[in-house]
Amino acid sequence: MSTQITWYGHATLGVNTSGYQLIIDPFFSGNPASPITAEQVQADYLLITHGHGDHVGDSIAIAARTHAEVISNFEIVNWFVKQGVKKTHGQHLGGGFQYPFGYLKLTLALHGSALPDGSYGGNPAGFLLTTNDHKKIYLAGDTGLFGDMQLIGEEGIDLAVIPIGDNYTMGPIDALRAVKLIHPKHIIPIHFNTWDLIEQDGQAWSEKVESEVDCQVHVLKPGDTFTL
Ligand code: NI
Ligand code: MN
Numbered sequence: 001m002s003t004q005i006t007w008y009g010h011a012t013l014g015v016n017t018s019g020y021q022l023i024i025d026p027f028f029s030g031n032p033a034s035p036i037t038a039e040q041v042q043a044d045y046l047l048i049t050h051g052h053g054d055h056v057g058d059s060i061a062i063a064a065r066t067h068a069e070v071i072s073n074f075e076i077v078n079w080f081v082k083q084g085v086k087k088t089h090g091q092h093l094g095g096g097f098q099y100p101f102g103y104l105k106l107t108l109a110l111h112g113s114a115l116p117d118g119s120y121g122g123n124p125a126g127f128l129l130t131t132n133d134h135k136k137i138y139l140a141g142d143t144g145l146f147g148d149m150q151l152i153g154e155e156g157i158d159l160a161v162i163p164i165g166d167n168y169t170m171g172p173i174d175a176l177r178a179v180k181l182i183h184p185k186h187i188i189p190i191h192f193n194t195w196d197l198i199e200q201d202g203q204a205w206s207e208k209v210e211s212e213v214d215c216q217v218h219v220l221k222p223g224d225t226f227t228l
Helices: 059-066 074-082 149-153 172-182 202-212
Strands: 004-007 013-017 020-024 045-047 069-073 088-091 096-099 102-108 125-131 136-139 159-163 186-190 225-227
Touching (some): 004 186, 088 102, 149 172
Parallel strands (some): 045 069, 159 186
Antiparallel strands (some): 004 013, 013 020
16 A cells, blocks of 8 residues: 655645545645646545635635545634535644544644634644554644654654745745654655745755755655655
8 A cells, every 4th residue: 555645836735545535735726836727636535734825725616526525623624614615524733533544633833824714714733644554644734943843753754745935934944954853754845936935946955955864855846746
């Protein structure tokens, strides 16, 4: 059994595991980096890290069309219910739940979480997914560097997906410090090169990280898939 992770540009990811299709932060319409449209997306679950528009994205339309279950924090899930989304599951920071696709825990993230209409979106989160074949995937979400990433790393992380774009999230220098706290085997950088404001040289960052830490960095192009 393996898990496939596809990057659709920005912070949007597909995770295929145990025969289930998960979409993380489904931002397709208005995402200049996405190689596909929202209408082409298949999903069993939508995982939303926080309330910002570039993360909530096309969730409502995709949930209506695919009947995917929306997973997020309690406040965001309540907002989705008010928008007419039928299948939801609310969790909160530090809490985990066993889904058919694996065990999912919400982790801290240092960021904001207001929803597109200004509604309160609770606290932003990352996700720690333990797949059914016991691989650990840390999806950091939009976040600044924080020392408790070390606690997450103590779980033994096979893959960390972390932002490197700067301005709104960690930039390359703090993302390298994050890698040193998390010690993942594999890393996929995201939340960069969507717009000029968060332009970064992924290849240069990859070489710097691999020269200082024993790990493999996978700099994907939007649409590329990494198999764990
Ligand atoms: Ni954000
Ligand atoms: Mn963002």
